[in-house]
Amino acid sequence: MGEVVHVYAWDGWNPWDGVTTDYSPVFRYRFTDGEMTQASTGQSSPNWNFPVGSRHEIFFTPDRKRDVRQNNFEQLWAVPAVIAAMGLVLLVPAFIATFLVLRWLRAPPRVAHG
Structure with missing residues (x-):
């Protein structure tokens, strides 16, 4: 589980909704070495405006600290x-x-013919 510590927001666009606000949450989570770390998904969506402090299921690569994935x-x-x-x-x-x-x-x- 990752806890949302910050949400980046900027103007976006997609073919279904047109102009949108896109959000990219940053999650704090406990890495495999037991240390707390933070990472974002490296992607954005109009649906990811999560409240700071909310917890969500995330996936991460246990051997390297890099972007996480959400379970959605x-x-x-x-x-x-x-x-x-x-x-x-x-x-x-x-x-x-x-x-x-x-x-x-x-x-x-x-x-x-010739």
Whole structure:
């Protein structure tokens, strides 16, 4: 569990909400060596305006002090979901291109008349 000790805020934008205020919380947590340390997620979201002092589940790399991850949809599943959606959208032009190339390869060769 990490305790929010500070929340950075700045103007942001996304295609769903337009202009937003993005927040990036800084968490204090006990590292594996027993020492208290602080880290942010290295990312921001309009949904992360957590009150200072609130506690949230976080993940960190036990062998190095660096950015932490939150246990929420935005940080764990949003990026893979967006990549999957983009892949599905790109399948349509890929199938069309494949169909055209296969049709071109199956066509009989043209003989020049001269």
